[in-house]
Amino acid sequence: MMQTMTCQDFNRHTNKAQTLADREPVLITKRGKPAYILQSYQSAQTQKQPETLAEWFSQANPEIADVDWELSPRSTAQRAELDWSDE
Numbered sequence: 778m779m780q781t782m783t784c785q786d787f788n789r790h791t792n793k794a795q796t797l798a799d800r801e802p803v804l805i806t807k808r809g810k811p812a813y814i815l816q817s818y819q820s821a822q823t824q825k826q827p828e829t830l831a832e833w834f835s836q837a838n839p840e841i842a843d844v845d846w847e848l849s850p851r852s853t854a855q856r857a858e859l860d861w862s863d864e
Contacts, residue, residue, distance in 0.1 A: 779801060779802055779803070779804050780797045780801060780802075780803045780804065781803070781804045781805075781806060782794060782797075782803060782804075782805055782806070783805070783806050783807075784805055784806065784807045784812065787805050787815075794815055795815075797815075798815045798816050798817050798820075799817050801816075802814050802815065802816040802820065803815040803816070
């Protein structure tokens with residue numbers, strides 16, 4: 778479970794917050810509601826952000842990560858010609 782501390786506690790005990798963040802992210806609350814997350818730089822660097830929509834979906838639901846999509850490229854013959862003449 779993520780450690781939690783208030784904004785007041787964070788302001789008073791920044792060294793403690795840093796020590797906690799070395800082990801796991803720390804949730805900082807403001808007026809009882811989540812406001813910030815403090816985590817180590819190394820931890821943030823290891824969390825890879827998805828670059829494509831397929832990567833995002835596979836992170837959200839790993840069961841669909843192995844689905845092969847057989848999509849053939851659309852040929853130009855299937856595209857309708859545009860009529861640029863004035864009517």
